[in-house]
Structures are given as C-alpha cells and as structure tokens.
Amino acid sequence: MALDADQITVTFAARGLRLTRQRRAVLDAVAEASASVSPVQVFDAAREHCPELGLTTVYRTLELLSEIGALRRVHGPDHCEAFVPASAAHGHTVVCSRCGQVVEFTDCDMQAVVDAAVRQTGYRITEHFLQLSGECPACGERAGRPQRPAGDGA
Amino acid sequence: MALDADQITVTFAARGLRLTRQRRAVLDAVAEASASVSPVQVFDAAREHCPELGLTTVYRTLELLSEIGALRRVHGPDHCEAFVPASAAHGHTVVCSRCGQVVEFTDCDMQAVVDAAVRQTGYRITEHFLQLSGECPACGERAGRPQRPAGDGA
C-alpha cells in the first residue's frame, strides 16, 4: 500500500480509527522523506507542519501505519527501527550506506532461494526479510567511482 | 568463522587481544546455544561457568566476536540484537518463530536476486542481509501440522 491519504482514511475507518491532523503530519513526513527515517526524524519533520505534535503520537502512528502495511520497517545489520513508505507491490529495500537513500525493487525472485532453504532445513518458511545495502548511483559518482553493476553478497 | 577457540585465540592475538576466561565463557555460551541468544541470555548462561562475569563484559565480548566474524547478528522485522555462531561458510539464518531455534543454510543463490536489484536500481550492492523465519520441523509437528515443504515469501 502506498501512502495515499484517502486510501489510508478508508483503511483506518474500517477499523474505527481516524486519520487525524497529527497522524496526517506523520504520514506526510514519511512520504516526503527521500530516505529511511527514524521516529525522531519523523517527529522533527512532522512538527514543522504540526508544532504541538508529541513524540508519543509519532510512535503510536508509526506503529499503526506499519500495522496496516502503509509503512515498512527497515533494519540493517547494525541499526534498527527506521521506516520507509511501502510501495503497493511486494518489494524489498535497498539502502545506500552513505546517504541513507532508500529505493525499493520489486522484480525479485526469492522463491528459488526460499525453496532451497526449505529443502535444506525442513523449516516451513512463512516470511523472509531481505535488505540490500550498498551505494546509490549519486554517492558512487560523488566518490569518483565509475558505475560498475556488480554486487557481492555478504 | 566457526567458534573454534584456538582459531579465535590466534585471531585475537593478531590484534593484540586476549581470549580471557570471561571471553571464553561468553564464547561457550553462544556456541552451546541451540537458538539465537540475546546479550542477557548469554550473560545468564555464561555466569554458570564464570559467576563473577559482568554484563558489561558480555556486551564488549559480543561486539568483539561479531567484529572478527565469529558471531553473526540476527534481526527480525520486529526484534533486534540477538546472536548466533557464524558458520565457516557464508550462510543465512532461518529462525523458528515459535521456539527461536536457528539454523543456517548455505546452499543459497542470492546472486540472481542481487543482480536483478542492481539492474533495477542502479545501486552498487555490497551487502545483503537475508533472514528467513517460519516454523521448525519440531514445532510444526508439535502443532499437529504435517510437514509440507512449501514456503511463501512475505
């Protein structure tokens, strides 16, 4: 689900929830962010539109929004708890380790990997969490590195 | 790198570090764990062999061990900061969402997925973090579910 306020209003209403001014401010703050944002960053950004907003409300709203699938939590090997808008399609995030810029990519075929894991471990696998990190094109160029499209997994 | 004390002693020595009794206790505690363990769980377990061990030392040691690659941090969409021994080979972890049991699987071909991401996003991808979760065979049976080897990605 994307961050479409109307759509979210409807989803909220179906649960007896309301899209208040404060929640709207939180939503906008995440939507406008070009990179993943932490609760405190959301708080700061949202307060520009809604100065009386409290941090408590930010936490509660982020929780709600990720519950209904409007936001996605992103984690890295070292840091936790940042949020990005979730696109409509199922996707995974790629985070730039220099500038924090996040993009999603959807053209992924994890099924083969998941199947291999099932075969090898006997687990019934219900979820996968994949996050890629590296360097975005802009940072790559800034660092004077010619774009070379090769990746190595860790 | 596996949790081979001799190997770790050598790696430590190369950095001017020592594998003390306390560090050894931490190492053993993680090695013996059949599931991922949090710092506090390590603390509790390690104290059985080394009662005067402090939590500070546990944190410092876990940090050190994961720095040299002897441990792997595992994260899930909701929780953070647990550790498992890293196997010698490059592998990913599969965590049972019922009992916390962790296994690694190594027969993974993430390259195709990474390549697709590179093509689609233009990022130079240097790391990937993949974690699968689901139900281990034991929990599946305990829940009266016949083992069916199919997975669905999230």
Place this chain on the structure above:
DNA sequence: TCTGAAACTGAAAACCGTTTTCAGTTTCGC
C-alpha cells in the same frame, strides 16, 4: 624475578530510545 605498559575487568552511573500512564480533548453517532 621485578617492573612498567597495556589489556582487561565489573560495578555503577549515565544515556537514550521506547512504552506506559493519566488526565484532558476531540470526534462522531444519536
């Protein structure tokens, strides 16, 4: 052996992000 330097330690305090509590406010259906 001593000796000095550096690594290492645990307890306590500090820190910091998150959650809970609580009393008050807003919204909505009637």
Place this chain on the structure above:
DNA sequence: GCGAAACTGAAAACGGTTTTCAGTTTCAGA
C-alpha cells in the same frame, strides 16, 4: 446537546546499551 470512544501530549517509567572509573591481570623486557 450529549455520551461514548478515539485520540492526544507531558511526564514518568522502563529496559537495554554504553560510558566511566578505579582496580586487576597479563605480558614483554630488563
């Protein structure tokens, strides 16, 4: 209007992690 329920922010509580600090252990070299 009115009452119920959703919602709010401030402050307190909470819990995990990191820092500080003074003391201990280890090790290389004299």
